[in-house]
Amino acid sequence: MFQKIRYRLLLSYLLVFASLLGIFALAVRVAFTRSLTQQITDKLIAIGQSAAANVEYEAGHLKIENEVYLQEQIARHQALQWFDAQGMLLAQQGKQVLTLPLSPDQTVQFQNNKIRIQAVTLPIIDSYNHRLVGYVRVSQSLKDFDETLEKLDWELGGGIIVTLVLSGMGGILLTRQAMQPIEESFQRLKQFTADASHELRSPLMAIKINAELPLEYPEEIGPKDAEKFSAIANATHQMIRLTEDLLLLARTDQLTNQNFHTLNLSLILEDLIQFYKLQAEGKKINLQSQLMENLYIKGDSIQLRRLFSNLIENAIYYTPSKGTVEVKTSRVGSQIYVNVQDTGVGIAPEHLDKVFERFWRADRSRSYWEGGSGLGLAIAQAIAKNHGGLITVTSQLGSGSSFIVRLPT
């Protein structure tokens, strides 16, 4: 149980941490991309401005003198293009030039071919008459830029993974530390319940024996006293059962696998049916069974008997006379299903998930000792889980209930 809580805690912690890291990495990437793009744009504008300033024109027409800007710009994957005022390409330098048509209102352009290119377009203004004579477009391949980004991605991803692994290891330690006191106090509480029920058993036994003793000599005590003594003996018997139930519940986790043997569940069920036949007949209830033969499972026969007797007892107890109680088995894959079905009073839908709780009883108005303590199904469920199985219930108020026990073979 605590293992599960611990895993859940760790998982949610890692999930929160991973999403925080993810958001952080995304923010870093966006900021980095933006500032790098801005940097390139600034650089291209500077080149464009110097190119525009150095251009010659004659009668309003550009005159390009080649080989001016070439050399180093090409080395940096840059290129230059000149256009006249109508947008016609006049000349270009550089290897990787933009093939897109000129668009004067867009200062920054991107071209996404095999090689991504970023370009900046600047107007060339005649400094004498302030007329537009053409455009210069400076571009740069984004190969280096993309490589830098890719490197950043790998580094961020690697960083996140390393951080997650480290914080996962830290988280295991932390959750273990956080759960330890809770686990300890839970264990202490269980130990206390077990000790208290154990300690209560001997004095209760003594009371029971002493109350039953005078009943063996009825002539010495009057019938009135005999009634009182027998009431005491009965109540004490119930209390002994209760302490035993509590002890069993407190110990269910420790009772694991040690006493598990391969058993024939069919025989156990047959035996129980035989045993409860009389009780059922006394209440005019038809106790039927449809059992498959040789259903072998690994388990503890005392616990399993307890599980099914609790269910059968309930079925008989909560079914009015002339009703039917049926025990059926089936097998699906490696799972065995035992269905204890009755035509009794049923359980209200809002109570269905409560029936397995300790001390829960639908009819609290009934006297406490009549029927039982409300531990029966809690014990049955604990035993089923102890065997790697589960009990589920379906019921309809007034027409009956069906408890299905699933057990692995």
Ligand SMILES: Nc1ncnc2c1ncn2[C@@H]1O[C@H](COP(=O)(O)OP(=O)(O)OP(=O)(O)O)[C@@H](O)[C@H]1O
């Ligand atoms: N077959 C059933 N039909 C209708 N109600 C049921 C059935 N089985 C259990 N219940 C309801 O669930 C409650 C809890 O059952 P559980 O067996 O745990 O306790 P109990 O039978 O009251 O007492 P105990 O079994 O400890 O003697 C019962 O009080 C009853 O209200």
Ligand SMILES: [Mg+2]
């Ligand atoms: Mg019961």
